[in-house]
Amino acid sequence: MKQIPLNSYFPSMSPISLGCMGLGGTWGKAPFESKHVKQAHNAVDAALETGINNFDHADIYTMGKAEQVFGEVLKARPELRENILIQSKCGIVFEDEKGPKRFDFSKEYLLKSVDGILSRLNTEYIDIFLLHRPDPLMDAHEVAEAFSILKTNGKVKHFGVSNQNLHQMKLLQRSLDVPLVANQIELNLTHLDFLEDAVLANHPQSKDLSFASGTMEYCQLNNIQVQAWGSLCQGALTGKSLVGQDEHIQQTANLVCKLAAEYQTSPEAILLAFLMRHPAKIQPIIGTTNTMRIKACAQAAQIELSREHWYSLFVTARGCELP
Numbered sequence: 001m002k003q004i005p006l007n008s009y010f011p012s013m014s015p016i017s018l019g020c021m022g023l024g025g026t027w028g029k030a031p032f033e034s035k036h037v038k039q040a041h042n043a044v045d046a047a048l049e050t051g052i053n054n055f056d057h058a059d060i061y062t063m064g065k066a067e068q069v070f071g072e073v074l075k076a077r078p079e080l081r082e083n084i085l086i087q088s089k090c091g092i093v094f095e096d097e098k099g100p101k102r103f104d105f106s107k108e109y110l111l112k113s114v115d116g117i118l119s120r121l122n123t124e125y126i127d128i129f130l131l132h133r134p135d136p137l138m139d140a141h142e143v144a145e146a147f148s149i150l151k152t153n154g155k156v157k158h159f160g161v162s163n164q165n166l167h168q169m170k171l172l173q174r175s176l177d178v179p180l181v182a183n184q185i186e187l188n189l190t191h192l193d194f195l196e197d198a199v200l201a202n203h204p205q206s207k208d209l210s211f212a213s214g215t216m217e218y219c220q221l222n223n224i225q226v227q228a229w230g231s232l233c234q235g236a237l238t239g240k241s242l243v244g245q246d247e248h249i250q251q252t253a254n255l256v257c258k259l260a261a262e263y264q265t266s267p268e269a270i271l272l273a274f275l276m277r278h279p280a281k282i283q284p285i286i287g288t289t290n291t292m293r294i295k296a297c298a299q300a301a302q303i304e305l306s307r308e309h310w311y312s313l314f315v316t317a318r319g320c321e322l323p
Contacts, residue, residue: 008223009158009181010054010127013085015276018047018226018294019287022063026318032065039289040069044080045197046291050298056117056184056227056285057088058132059117071122079273085180087128088117091135103135103232110146114155128182129156134164140175142216160224165212169224182218187282188226189237189252189271189317196318203323220280228275232283232297238267255316259309265299270313272300275312 023043025036047055057067069086074081090113095101114129129150131143143299150156161169173180187194194212200206206213221225232238236245237253245253260267268286277284286297305313315321 001053004013005084009168009179010085010225013284014051014053015163015281015296016052017056017087017202017283017285018052018072019045019056020066020070020147021061021287022066022289024067024069027062029063030068030198032062035064037072038067040073043289043294046294047298048084051301052081052294052297052298054087054283055181055314057086057117057121058092059090059113059120060094060132062267064116064120067117067120072119074122074188079258081123083097083243085127086121086123087130087160088121089130089184090114090117091130091132094123097174097308103133103137104259105131105138107142107146111149114150118155120208125155128158128160130160130162130182130184131164132162134161134168138172140172144175144177147178149198151153151178154317158182162229162249166215167212169218169222173222177220180224182225182227183215184227185215186230187226187275188230188233189256189274189313190316191195192232192314195314197218198300199322205323216278223322226278226280227283228282228284229287231275232268232271232288237271246319250314252317254314259313263303263305264301267297268296268302269299270294271307273303273305274295274310274311274313276300277305 023036023040025032051135061067067300085229090110091103091105093102093104117126118124147159153158159178160180162184164183169180169183193209194216196209197211197213198210216226236249237256242250243254256267256270272284275284286294286296
């Protein structure tokens with residue numbers, strides 16, 4: 001995979017990241033098994049063979065087991081640690097005896113969560129620590145205190161957020177003495193409001209968008225790496241049955257296959273190349289543990305869609321011509 005500097009903080013980070021949500025078995029209480037550790041080894045190997053060196057985690061993925069099996073990989077192969085980048089997220093608390101599902105960015109919770117992440121991953125530090133979902137009760141100064149402690153203690157190198165808009169990032173950044181370096185958002189060919197925000201400027205339809213206007217531009221202006229979760233549309237455009245799907249989804253899936261043949265690449269690579277063509281240098285996070293699909297996705301780094309093909313995908317996926 002061609003190494004493309006995404007930003008000044010991570011000059012060697014691969015343009016595609018492997019999401020590790022599928023590791024560790026089920027989301028239930030059953031412990032992970034040896035087959036799940038083997039699956040993790042295979043996924044890591046497939047990623048590294050194609051040049052993917054960034055691995056995305058969260059403390060909740062398969063109830064912590066995703067991090068645990070990845071930690072088993074690092075325990076068996078400690079030499080890997082200095083050659084990869086690991087990021088993880090926290091802040092989501094599932095329903096328990098204390099209350100409903102909720103978000104928690106309190107200083108105490110963040111510090112405790114990072115200790116748990118490090119223990120499960122079998123590492124002394126993580127490269128990027130992200131706040132998972134916006135917490136309406138967030139005290140930015142309290143978060144800043146937690147970040148300062150984590151950095152001073154060498155447990156986290158860089159910090160970022162997930163699913164936040166520019167206003168939330170601005171508020172948090174004002175209290176921090178370190179820059180936010182990443183924002184992980186759902187972006188894909190079936191989740192296009194990040195592009196609609198641009199093309200519907202000064203248009204009445206803009207009021208219906210679910211994307212905070214200016215977020216992409218804010219990230220670009222402040223060297224914040226935009227990461228795309230859900231980048232593969234959960235297979236909706238690359239092989240899942242299209243029976244009952246809207247006509248524009250069927251047409252988009254057909255166009256993806258047509259372009260894959262024209263560029264002599266995989267349909268998955270076309271989906272990712274669409275995101276990567278954006279000037280924000282979007283980094284797709286691929287949430288698959290299938291080794292063949294990992295390799296198919298990695299092909300995206302070798303192609304660049306023409307402007308005409310990019311717009312063909314955009315217009316087809318939105319289901320109507322541009323204003």
